[in-house]
Amino acid sequence: MTADPAPVPSDLDRALSVEGVCLGLEPVGEGAVELRIACDPIAQKVAPGEFCQLRVGPGPTPLLRRPFSVCRADPEAGTLSFYLGIVGEGTARLAALRRGDRLGVLGPLGRGFTVPPAPSVLLMVAGGLGAAPFPLLAAACQRRGVELIWLNGAATAPRLFPVERLQVPVAAHLVTEDGSQGERGRVTDRLGPLLAGVDRVAACGPNPMLAAVAAAVAALAPTLPLEVSLEAPMGCGFGVCLGCAIPVRTPSGPALQLCCRVGPVLAAETVDWPRLLALPPAHAA
């Protein structure tokens, strides 16, 4: 196994550490909210799939910032939004913000999704909270005239990101594990027939779901480009804590690389899926 080579040439110089102002929180289904903030400098430059590190409080506990894909950005209004599940103390604090509260915002960070050229068809596959980066990606695609297919799954209907929140026209295919909305099943159950008519796939969700999507695409449409947005426990978000290593495949063999630098969006074929899936869950309480 090789070490992470000399630092990846990054565009960290795009990243800014600034203060945002909470404009409001909107409950989205069960256990999730969309947090909207005023943050003009980052709204001007963020690209789909990139993330921000949000400070969750002024005190030392919880200590670390929390990484979130940018859900929406409005450069004219100077606003950003984040779709976040309330899963622990950090996210609970963010969900308790009130209009006018200030919070530290560091971004944009990481590498995002490819926005394909038109004319083309992009299949967006999301699981649960993995819907987060797609409104921004969909908006960029719509501006370019890319046709969009939306395959979204969740455990239950209240956990499903509402399709109207994408705010762009899509051909939607919804699935829930309990059948409470859309078809019963998982996104991979519906994936196969959709692959024939698309030029590219973008996916975000739990790592096991992404692995299943990658396996399906590799089996059914091996030449179809697939990008996945991975999750990893992240400390700093800008490549110095070395906490977010993920197993990848490189021309010189298996390696560990930092999710915050080479990702969070990677070409599926560069991810070492068996080794990634063998790791313990990212956020075990």
Place this chain on the structure above:
Amino acid sequence: MGSAAPRLDETVDLGRGLILPTCVTVASGTFGYGFELGRLCPVDRLGAIFTKGTTLQPRAGNLPPRIAETPAGMLNAIGLQNPGVEVVRRDYAPVWRDWPVPVLVNVAGQDIAEYVQVVRRLDGVEGVAGLELNISCPNVAGGLDFGLDPAAAAGCVKAVRGVTDLPLVVKLSPNAADVAAVARAVVDAGADAVSLVNTLVGLKVSLALGRPVLPGTGTGGLSGPAIKPIALAQVARVRRAVGVPIIGIGGIATARDALEFLVVGADAVQVGTATFVDPGAALQVLDGCRAHAHRLGLSAWRDLRWTGPTDPTREGGGAPG
């Protein structure tokens, strides 16, 4: 106040001609090799940069998870991921040569031979202003922890001292039974300065998984505000034991934290984990220290230093009651 305040001399003399421009520096393992942060933390104003721990060969580091958040802190078990000393001397040192800030390479190894080989490759390399010897990296399987034992620590320092005239800072472990004894031993063996504390051994349990969060034995290095009182006590103790410059480390996130270390005997400080939370933390700490010094009309950081206690029976205190 009629007379002009004395001008603050911010420099810190670490010995062997290495003079830091100011007292606030950044800790090994929290600032990469100095160029990763780009504009998020311009390095020009820092007192020094202590690089990521560097070994003879490249190291991929441990499998994740590598970090776990704890109250007012975090555990890490990175496993010394680094590109190896050849990349550092060939690709990184030429970049540092043109910087106003001194860069000290943190050196790690599994045995004395590796320390010596790494140091030999850094000796005389332009851009390398000095070395920080990491004699305590508990996160590497099979690695000897020289930092726990005065004789072992001295042996390592003596071997390194024999192959370089570079300024040599030795980073001390808070996990040693007697940190002052280790400090005396490494100074006698040729250390120009000491830095402390490295991380404390800690462990976090996942009840959901029924086992520690971090892999292997589950232990990692604890850092962050949680360890500051321990670090302050150890710096104060080492200050009474040795006369060489001390670089204080441990949970420094604000100027107040840094000033506390200067009071108990540190000559300079390293900002570490705080950089993860705020990449510009070290510069904010520096600005705050300067403002404090100007308010008090200090002429040197050392003017802050507490000179007591002299009662040796207080040494080793800490028992309750």
